[in-house]
Amino acid sequence: MSQCHVCSGDRFREEVTSEIFRIGDRLLLVEDIPVMVCDRCGEEVFDRDTMERVRVLLHGNARPIRTVEVGVFSF
Ligand SMILES: [Zn+2]
Structure with a gap:
């Protein structure tokens, strides 16, 4: 197992996560x-x-x- 590049810790746990990617003007969610x-x-x-x-x-x-609706705010 590799080391954490932030804190040099060497203990990791396995999880699953979701990430949103922006490809051009499309937002794609991968779960x-x-x-x-x-x-x-x-x-x-x-x-x-x-x-x-x-x-x-x-x-x-x-x-x-599936497709989800995305609300957009301007800060
Ligand atoms: Zn770390």
């Missing part, structure tokens, strides 16, 4: 992404294979499983 979370500082670390799969999902021809 249930496996992630390793640093026990000490909470930093999230995605492995290379996971990020590659996300990239393929976002840029491939896969159909989203």
Whole structure:
């Protein structure tokens, strides 16, 4: 197991998370992404294979499983 690049901790726990990606003017939500979370500082670390799969999902021809409405605020 690698070290946390933020706090040098070496204990991680496995979780799943959701991330929103902006591709041009589209917002794409990917759910249930496996992630390793640093026990000490909470930093999230995605492995290379996971990020590659996300990239393929976002840029491939896969159909989203559902569509959600996104509210937009201007600060
Ligand atoms: Zn850490």
